[in-house]
Amino acid sequence: MERPIVDKIMTSQGSKDGVIKGGYSHPIPLELLFIIFLRLPAKTLARCVCVSKLWASIIRSQDFITSFQSQSRILFFIRDYYQTRFENRFFLSNQQEGTSFFLSRTTCHVSDSRSRCRQPQEVNGLICCGYGTSPVIYNPTSGKSLTLPRIYLGQNVGPYVENILGYDPINEEYKVLSMTPLPGNHSSDSIIPYKEHKVFTLGSEGLWRMVECNTIHCPGTISVCINGVLYYGAYVGESMKQRSLVRFDVRTEKFGFTKMPESVQTLSYYSSTLMNYNEKIALAYSTGYDTYELWVLKDEWSKMCFSTRLWTQPCIKFNVEGITRMGEIILTPRYGGEFYAVYYNLVTKQFRKIDIEGYKSPGGVVVSWEYAETSTMLL
Template identity: 35%
Template sequence: MSVTEDRLPIISRRSKRTKISPNGVEENSFQIPIDLVFEILLRLPAKSVAACRCVSKLWGSLISRQDFTELFFTKSVHRPKLLFTCRKDGKLFFFSSPPDENSSADSLVSFSSSCRVSRPINGLVCLERDVKKTNETVRVICNPSTGQCLNLPKPTTTWSGLRIHNFFVYEPIEKQFKLLLSCGIHEHLVLTLGTGELSWRVIEPSKPHCIHRLSNICINGVLYYPATDMSSTDDIIVCFDVSSEKFRFITAIQGFIQAGHDGVLINYNGKLASLVSKRSRIVDRRSKSIELWVLQDVENQECIKHTYVLPTWWQDIVGTGCYTFVGVTRSKEFMFSPWYQTVPFYVFYFNIEKQTIRRAAIRGMEALQGHTVLTFLDHVENVKPLSLCFS
């Protein structure tokens, strides 16, 4: 990579500097070339890059430059990681790990109060934290890799006593992050980040619906989640267009809808899909097969069902563990992860084309043994200041 002088006008390109010591003797000091600084920083994990901001004002300025943060983000997209969250003693811990066999998880950040966490988007997550002193719920956008946080304004609602569902979403064309709140009855609230003064807007879906649980996925600017139609009590899949902020509903294909309610919604090659086993999102030694339901056409509500039989030795490799679906990797492997931190901690990959299963041991989280773990695929490290993420 070559960094031209006009791209970094604040940094000298000289590699050698001469100064006069107090006794009148010339001394030479060498600066690291900017090209080399860039290459060094691009090879570091995001947590280390964030620490490098404190090296000097020069380094802090360099790391905050938009051209550097964009380049780092682009490289991170091609080397995604696993992200783990785990709760213990009222704290929420974040870890990341490369998706390779027998890797070690890096501890990222932790929060001192119990939180609910969203699926990560472009390296960011939304935390919902209950503040006991004020009996309020605070929502925070957090970058687990750098520890940066942004407190969001409190919504003014009359939803007292109702369970509010949070959906952190992203619109890729306009590059906008939004937060959708729903109490599962009538009105919803939307907050667009990066619009100056943050304010909530009220939107009303054409079909009032009740949300049972937060199995959701955002694909190409559309949020999908399972719900029940309040007027007919039928199960449906809700489609929320992040750009237009309009709702649509999948109602006609009951097999796909049922799989979406019982299993886990995933992104399968850019299409909405669901993984389910025995009408459940759990797999264990008793599981015989896995169903993959893929929505082929949203407008015409057409889907395809694939059934994959697990090998006979599946029960021997998983033992007595209980695993949940995480998603499908870029190499078309189904990934399963334990509900709880175990020692050793294994994640499993089922290759649907080769009909093979491999497991990977993740070290570094042993202190959280016995506590609930959430696992996410394709986590991207992001060193952008939050102000640039939402600009």
């Protein structure tokens, strides 16, 4: 741990030799406390902030939050459908040991058919589950949720609302971008232009406010937030047939658009996955039963290819769910049965498997992320 954070904490809490105001001597060095706290789950940290002002100042410091969130593991999300609701189950895995454990569960009411098709999106340990006029921010670690103010629809817009979560690291603000489509055929597979765009800042007492977007488009992928920019794939053009990458700067609240590669222009976003590849935006999709392409945007688009043909169990069709910071592609079986995930290393070409013991997925939506438990007091 760097010394400056210790000095800053002790400046406000007492002397550097561990003597706290009021004559109380703390027996544990601050450096050791910092390390111990890093090894605790977020649920325990939430209780630790009540022990003393010193503990609270360490846990709530930005240096600690940054270090804590860098200890990412894989979060498995499993959705079970019922007639009027669906349940989200979250499992957290240890990448090195290949084990997993149940983290929490949340129940959401089904407001429309499209809610079944939408998967949550994770930013800094918080998940945006909302699809509709009352978006919900959920913390799988604590099991707590926050329902945002209702979005009131304007005239000549469709009834469905899509909401995505972003984070501005400069101002340390979370914002939700809400998009509402034009009226039309809103079946789960329809492509409808989105007209209204609104933003809400978490932790504020303000209302939803309108933001301007001069390019009519329809979101087609999940969103990914990298360094204060929200990315998502979209359909653009008069006929909504062109594929483009949308960039939304969370701080300035401005939109930008980048054309997708030519080979992606005929692709259905349904079979693709947007992801964070070494702090660069990337798009992966299947080109055959066991072959895949990964497009990465640096200064321009570049392509990598990989295959699951050498996996020990042949004839398994996988979905690409994401990628770890170590460069391992996360794959899950497309069809039901015992649930597991396979990690494929793009460099060594090796596979490894992680099971969720005792749980069977009957074909429900299965998603996984590289997840950092959050110690934020927001939820």
